[in-house]
Amino acid sequence: MKKLLCITICLLMILSAFVVPVSASEQSTIKDAVLHFDTNTVTKIWGPFQKIYCHIWEYGKDPFYHWGNKEQLCTDTDGDGIYTYNLTEHNITLKENTQYACIFYSNSGNEHYPLLFDATVLGDTAYCTNEYYEGMSDSGRYEYFAYWRNQDPKKHGPCLEINSIGLVYGTCIPQGISTIDMFEGALINVLDNARVYSGNSDQKIIDYLAYKLSLSSEQVQQAIVNSGEKVEWEQELSTADKLVGDADLDGEVSILDATEIQLHLASLVEFTDEQVKLADIDFFKGVNILDVTSIQLKLAGYFNY
Ligand SMILES: [Ca+2]
Numbered sequence: 001m002k003k004l005l006c007i008t009i010c011l012l013m014i015l016s017a018f019v020v021p022v023s024a025s026e027q028s029t030i031k032d033a034v035l036h037f038d039t040n041t042v043t044k045i046w047g048p049f050q051k052i053y054c055h056i057w058e059y060g061k062d063p064f065y066h067w068g069n070k071e072q073l074c075t076d077t078d079g080d081g082i083y084t085y086n087l088t089e090h091n092i093t094l095k096e097n098t099q100y101a102c103i104f105y106s107n108s109g110n111e112h113y114p115l116l117f118d119a120t121v122l123g124d125t126a127y128c129t130n131e132y133y134e135g136m137s138d139s140g141r142y143e144y145f146a147y148w149r150n151q152d153p154k155k156h157g158p159c160l161e162i163n164s165i166g167l168v169y170g171t172c173i174p175q176g177i178s179t180i181d182m183f184e185g186a187l188i189n190v191l192d193n194a195r196v197y198s199g200n201s202d203q204k205i206i207d208y209l210a211y212k213l214s215l216s217s218e219q220v221q222q223a224i225v226n227s228g229e230k231v232e233w234e235q236e237l238s239t240a241d242k243l244v245g246d247a248d249l250d251g252e253v254s255i256l257d258a259t260e261i262q263l264h265l266a267s268l269v270e271f272t273d274e275q276v277k278l279a280d281i282d283f284f285k286g287v288n289i290l291d292v293t294s295i296q297l298k299l300a301g302y303f304n305y
């Protein structure tokens with residue numbers, strides 16, 4: 001009996017020796033899939049709220065849960081303002097190499113602009129900047145841009161989009177479309193609206209799109225031909241292959257360019273035609289103080305400028 005007990009204990013020890021490390025390693029690999037949202041970045045702009053939800057969908061497809069469904073509820077157990085959405089608990093499994101979009105929103109009716117990501121982003125935290133998209137929807141509400149703390153906004157970030165009046169928002173190209181396709185579509189569908197809205201020449205409208213979509217003048221030329229649209233645009237006058245914002249022509253966009261534009265606006269520095277073109281970084285109403293602001297914001301890490 002004593003021997004049997006001894007063998008049993010030995011067996012248990014051997015078993016536990018195997019069992020303990022296995023369960024420990026399982027615990028570390030089977031982690032819940034989560035996304036976080038730092039509401040500290042929106043308290044001033046959103047005002048008070050009681051609940052935060054996370055709306056997720058595979059890009060171009062239906063959402064996992066409809067807007068307002070309680071399965072989208074996020075939690076902030078330690079009260080630090082960072083809300084967590086646990087996808088695993090709500091039976092959401094992300095496929096590899098697939099683009100998803102999410103919107104964190106509050107019960108008080110605020111939301112951010114759609115934020116793209118894939119499974120590699122899990123565990124990261126979304127935050128908002130003070131940049132907003134003046135919603136073209138009926139609500140007329142502002143939608144602030146959200147970014148991921150640890151991602152390149154071009155790879156995982158606010159969805160790149162050309163709106164109905166030809167303005168470009170966002171930084172991340174949605175899957176299944178190229179910026180050349182987007183540009184060609186804009187020439188066909190929104191150029192007329194853009195002319196009315198901006199009062200800009202075709203040259204300016206198209207150069208703006210080329211800048212925002214990072215297209216070369218060659219790509220622009222080709223897309224114009226492909227679109228079949230009649231536009232007043234000349235490749236040799238284009239800023240498409242130039243460094244927009246480099247008002248002092250020193251080869252980089254820096255705070256010196258903002259200063260140079262201020263001096264120009266104060267009539268202390270004369271600009272050549274080339275400088276006037278490159279200083280108008282927002283491609284709107286010529287060179288003015290808003291271009292200085294845009295350069296400053298761009299340098300401060302605001303990606304939409
Ligand atoms: Ca410069």
Ligand SMILES: [Ca+2]
Binds near residue numbers: 282
């Ligand atoms: Ca301007």
